[in-house]
Amino acid sequence: MKEKNRLTPGLSMLLGATILFTYMLMVMGTFVTSTGSGLACPDWPLCYGSFAPPLEMSIWFEWGHRLLGGLSGIFIIISTVVVMKRYKGLPKALMLSVIGLLAVGVLLGGLTVIVEAPLLSTVAHVAIISSHLVIATLVLICLVFTYRYLVKGSAAEEKGFYKLIFGVVYLQVIIGIVVRYAGATLACSDVPLCNGALFPDISNNLILLHFLHRLTALSIVVITVTALYKSVKLNHGVKGFAITFVLVLLQAFFGIMIVVSQMFLPFIIFHAATGFLLLGFISYKAMPGFFALPMRGGEEGII
16 A cells, blocks of 8 residues: 555544544543542443443542543544555554553453552552552553654654653653552651651651652753753754753642642642653653654655
8 A cells, every 4th residue: 555644634633533532531631530430330241230320529539530531542543444454564553552551451441440559558559559550640641642653753852861751751651650559648748858857767667659759750840941041152952952841840830839739639639740742652652762763754654
C-alpha cells in the first residue's frame, strides 16, 4: 500500500481522542482516590451488582471513573485495530504493548477493589494501587510515542535535553505516585524546609520518600532552566523548552500548595493534571531520542 501521509486526519483524530480520554481517566482516578471514593462500589466490574448503582455522590464518582475507563478502553481497542491494519514495525509493537498494559491495568483495578487496597496497612496494598496508576502512565507514553512516530516531522528540535528530561520527569511521576499512596504527602510538613530542617531525618521511610520527591523536582527545574537557556542562546527550539519550563513551574507550584494548604483537594487534582500533561508533552518531544523517525514521505512501516 502506497501512501504519502502516514497519519490520515481520521486516524490523527482517533489517536488524539484516545490520548485525551486516557489522560482524563488518569486525572479522574486521582480525584476518586483523593475523595476516598475508591471503594464506593464494593464489587467489580459492576457497582452494587448493577449498571445503575444508588444515587450517592461517592458511588457515582467511582462508577463514573469506571465508565470513563470503559470508554477509554474502547478507544484504545479501536485505535489498536486501525493501526495494526495499516502499519507494521514500531507502531504495531507500541499498540500491542498498550493492549497488554490495558489488560493488566483492568485486572489490577479489579484487584484494588477485591483486596480493598485503599486500606494502606501493608506494602502489598501500596504496591497494588500504585501499580494501577503506573500502568496508566505507560499506556499514555506508548500512545503518545505512536502518535509522534506517525506524525513524523523534523526531529532536530528534540536533540539535546528532552530525553534526559523525560527520564527525570518519569522518575518523578513514579516517586510521586508512591508518595501519594504510601501516605507520605505531608511527611515534610513545611516548605522549603522539611520539618524545619534543610536535610531531614531520612531514617523514616515516609520522610525519605517525600524528600526524594522534592530533590527530583529540583533536578527537573535545574535541567529545564539549563535547556531553556541554551535554546535561547542558540535561538533554536525555544518554544518547546519554554512550554516545558512553564509546565514544570506549574507542577512545582501546585506541589508546594498541597503542603501549604495541608492537602486542599483542588491543588491535589491540579498537581496530578499538570504532572500527567507534562509527562505527555515530554513523551512527544523525547520520542525521537528513543526511536528513529521514518523519513518524511516514505512508505516504510506501512502494510
